[in-house]
Amino acid sequence: MGRSPKQLRQLQQAMLKQVEAAQADLAAQEVTGTAGGGAVTVRCNGQQELVAVELDPQVLTEGAELVADLVLAAANDALTHSRALAARSMSQLLPPGLGGLGGAGGLGGR
Numbered sequence: 001m002g003r004s005p006k007q008l009r010q011l012q013q014a015m016l017k018q019v020e021a022a023q024a025d026l027a028a029q030e031v032t033g034t035a036g037g038g039a040v041t042v043r044c045n046g047q048q049e050l051v052a053v054e055l056d057p058q059v060l061t062e063g064a065e066l067v068a069d070l071v072l073a074a075a076n077d078a079l080t081h082s083r084a085l086a087a088r089s090m091s092q093l094l095p096p097g098l099g100g101l102g103g104a105g106g107l108g109g110r
Contacts, residue, residue, distance in 0.1 A: 015093070022089050023047065031085055033078025040070040044078035046085045 003011070026046025033042045039059040043052040053074075059067055 018093050019090075022093060026086055026089055029085060031078055031081035033074045033076065033081060035070040035073035035077065040067075040074040042071070042074040042078040044075075044082045046082055046089065048079055048082045048086070050075060050078070 027049075029046040030043050030051060031046070033044065034040065036056075036059060039056040041052075041054040042050060043054075044050050053071060055067070055071075059070065
């Protein structure tokens with residue numbers, strides 16, 4: 001026999017708490033992206049929010065266009081790492097056999 005509506009609500013609430021805890025954990029984790037052989041470093045948290053940009057002072061002599069390109073490349077690298085971190089974290093919340101639903105079916109928030 002199936003679960004009662006009360007049991008389903010309890011299950012839903014437990015799952016929501018797990019997702020919220022995972023999202024809080026992701027917000028506290030940081031990943032790094034780099035470009036230009038480390039001349040530009042961007043840090044991003046697990047919720048795909050950029051938290052820091054660091055530039056080697058020597059890269060500033062290369063001109064604004066190159067610096068902008070390097071910042072974009074480093075930011076994209078950091079965001080790629082952040083999305084992978086979020087997908088791994090959220091896939092752990094899924095029942096066995098459902099981990100391949102493309103990044104936890106969008107449960108990662110933002």
